[in-house]
Amino acid sequence: MYDVVIIGAGPAGIFTALELLRKDYKGKIVIVEKGKAIEERRCPKSKTNKCVNCKPYCHITTGFSGAGAFSDGKLSLSYEVGGQLPELIGEDYAQEMINYTDKIYLEFGADTHVEGIGQDEEVKEIRKNAIKAGLKLVDCPIRHLGTEKAQDIYYAIEQYLLNHGVEILFGYQCQNITLDNNVCTGVIIENGKEERVLQGKDVVIATGRRGADWLEHLCAEHNIMHQPGTVDIGVRVEVRNEVMEKVNRVLYESKLIGYPQPFKNKVRTFCQNPGGFVSQENYDNDLAVVNGHSYKELKSNNTNLAILCSHNFSEPFNQPIAYAQKIGELTNMLGAGHIMVQRFGDIMDGKRTWPKELSRSNVRPTLPDAVAGDITAAMPYRAMLNIINFIHAVDQVVPGFAAEETLLYSPELKFYSNKVKMDKDFNTSIPGLHCLGDSSGWTRGLMMASVMGVIMGQKLFEKHSK
Numbered sequence: 001m002y003d004v005v006i007i008g009a010g011p012a013g014i015f016t017a018l019e020l021l022r023k024d025y026k027g028k029i030v031i032v033e034k035g036k037a038i039e040e041r042r043c044p045k046s047k048t049n050k051c052v053n054c055k056p057y058c059h060i061t062t063g064f065s066g067a068g069a070f071s072d073g074k075l076s077l078s079y080e081v082g083g084q085l086p087e088l089i090g091e092d093y094a095q096e097m098i099n100y101t102d103k104i105y106l107e108f109g110a111d112t113h114v115e116g117i118g119q120d121e122e123v124k125e126i127r128k129n130a131i132k133a134g135l136k137l138v139d140c141p142i143r144h145l146g147t148e149k150a151q152d153i154y155y156a157i158e159q160y161l162l163n164h165g166v167e168i169l170f171g172y173q174c175q176n177i178t179l180d181n182n183v184c185t186g187v188i189i190e191n192g193k194e195e196r197v198l199q200g201k202d203v204v205i206a207t208g209r210r211g212a213d214w215l216e217h218l219c220a221e222h223n224i225m226h227q228p229g230t231v232d233i234g235v236r237v238e239v240r241n242e243v244m245e246k247v248n249r250v251l252y253e254s255k256l257i258g259y260p261q262p263f264k265n266k267v268r269t270f271c272q273n274p275g276g277f278v279s280q281e282n283y284d285n286d287l288a289v290v291n292g293h294s295y296k297e298l299k300s301n302n303t304n305l306a307i308l309c310s311h312n313f314s315e316p317f318n319q320p321i322a323y324a325q326k327i328g329e330l331t332n333m334l335g336a337g338h339i340m341v342q343r344f345g346d347i348m349d350g351k352r353t354w355p356k357e358l359s360r361s362n363v364r365p366t367l368p369d370a371v372a373g374d375i376t377a378a379m380p381y382r383a384m385l386n387i388i389n390f391i392h393a394v395d396q397v398v399p400g401f402a403a404e405e406t407l408l409y410s411p412e413l414k415f416y417s418n419k420v421k422m423d424k425d426f427n428t429s430i431p432g433l434h435c436l437g438d439s440s441g442w443t444r445g446l447m448m449a450s451v452m453g454v455i456m457g458q459k460l461f462e463k464h465s466k
Contacts, residue, residue, distance in 0.1 A: 003027030010066030012437030019457025146296030345404025
C-alpha cells in the first residue's frame with residue numbers, strides 16, 4: 001500500500017515526487033518506470049553510427065527522466081511556450097511556477113546563464129521582420145542544460161529521490177488501473193516475469209509522449225473524460241549556422257508562429273539547436289521519428305529546428321495519434337526503416353534528392369544514416385503545403401532559410417494524448433486519478449511538464465495533510 005503511485009519517471013512524475021519530499025512529506029511514494037535508471041541508459045548509435053532499433057524499447061525515449069535525458073535540454077522560461085497548461089491554471093500562476101521550478105533545476109546544477117535576454121533592440125528588428133512576413137515571434141528566455149549536462153542533472157535528482165525514501169521500480173510497465181466503485185485504488189504492473197498490484201491513495205499517470213497512445217486507450221476503456229487532442233506533423237529543418245547566426249546569437253531559439261494560406265493551420269518552429277545534431281528516436285511498432293539535440297561542448301556546423309503543423313480533428317474522428325503514426329510508417333517504408341532527408345530546392349522542383357547531391361552541398365547532414373529521397377511522397381498535401389509556405393515566410397525573417405540546399409528530415413511527429421479533462425487540482429473524472437505532462441495533453445516540453453509535477457506535488461501534500 002502506497003500513498004502516492006506515480007506511473008512514469010519523466011519530468012512530470014519525478015518533480016511530483018521531488019516536490020513532495022521538499023515539503024517534508026512522510027507518506028510512501030513509488031515511481032513505476034518501464035525503462036532503466038539514467039546511469040544505465042545507453043544508445044548504441046554512438047558506437048554503431050546507425051540506429052539498431054533497440055528492444056523492447058528505445059533508450060533515448062524510455063528510462064529515468066524520459067526523453068528529457070537525451071534531449072537538447074532546453075528549459076523555456078515563459079508561460080507562452082510549452083502547451084496549454086496556462087489555460088487551466090492561469091497565466092500569472094503558470095509563470096510564477098516556472099520561476100519556482102527553474103530554481104529547483106539551478107539547485108541541481110543547471111547552468112546559471114540564460115539565453116535570449118539583454119538584446120532588446122535586435123529582438124525588435126527580428127520581430128519587425130516577422131510581422132512583415134505574417135509571423136508572430138515569441139521571444140522566450142531559454143536555460144540550456146545541454147544533452148550531456150541534462151543527464152548529470154537528472155542523475156542528481158534520481159539519487160536524491162532514492163536517498164530520501166522514494167521507491168523506483170525500474171523495468172515495470174503499467175498494464176491498467178484498478179477501480180472500486182469508480183474510484184482509482186491502484187495500478188497493475190508487470191515486467192515480463194511477474195504481475196503486481198500496487199494500491200495507492202492517489203495514482204499519478206505521467207507517461208510522456210511515449211505513453212500517449214496507451215493513455216488514450218485507458219481513457220476509452222474507463223470512460224475517463226477527455227477530448228481529441230492536437231497532433232503535430234512536420235519536418236526537422238537543417239541549415240548552416242551562418243544562416244541562423246543572428247537569431248542564434250540574439251534569441252538562441254526563435255519561436256515563430258504562423259497561419260499560412262490557404263489552410264491557415266497553426267505552423268510553428270520548435271526545438272531549435274544551434275550547432276546541434278539531428279537525431280533519431282524509435283517508438284513502438286518500430287516507428288522511427290526525427291528529433292534534434294544540442295550539446296554544451298560538442299558543436300556542429302549546422303542549426304536544426306522543427307517545423308510542426310498542428311492538426312485538430314472533430315467528430316467522428318477521434319484517433320489523432322494513430323493518424324500521425326500512419327504518416328510516420330509510410331515515410332519509414334519509403335526510407336527502408338530510416339529517417340528520410342530531402343533538399344528544399346528538390347521539393348520545389350518536384351524531384352527526389354539523391355545521395356550524390358547531398359555530398360556536394362554546403363549543408364552536410366548531421367544524421368549520417370538518413371536516407372535521401374522524397375518526403376513529399378508520404379507527407380499529406382495539406383501539411384506539406386503549410387510547411388512550404390511557412391518556410392518561405394521564415395525566409396523573410398532569416399534570409400537563406402529557404403535556400404535550395406536547406407535540408408528537410410521526416411517524419412517529425414509529436415504525439416500528445418487526447419486532452420484529459422481535469423480541474424485546477426488535476427483531478428480527472430475518476431476520483432484518485434491524476435494525469436500530468438505531455439501524456440495528459442496539457443504540456444509540451446521539459447519545463448511545463450516539470451511545472452505540472454511540482455504543482456501536483458503541492459496539491460497532494462495539501463490533500464494528505466488534511
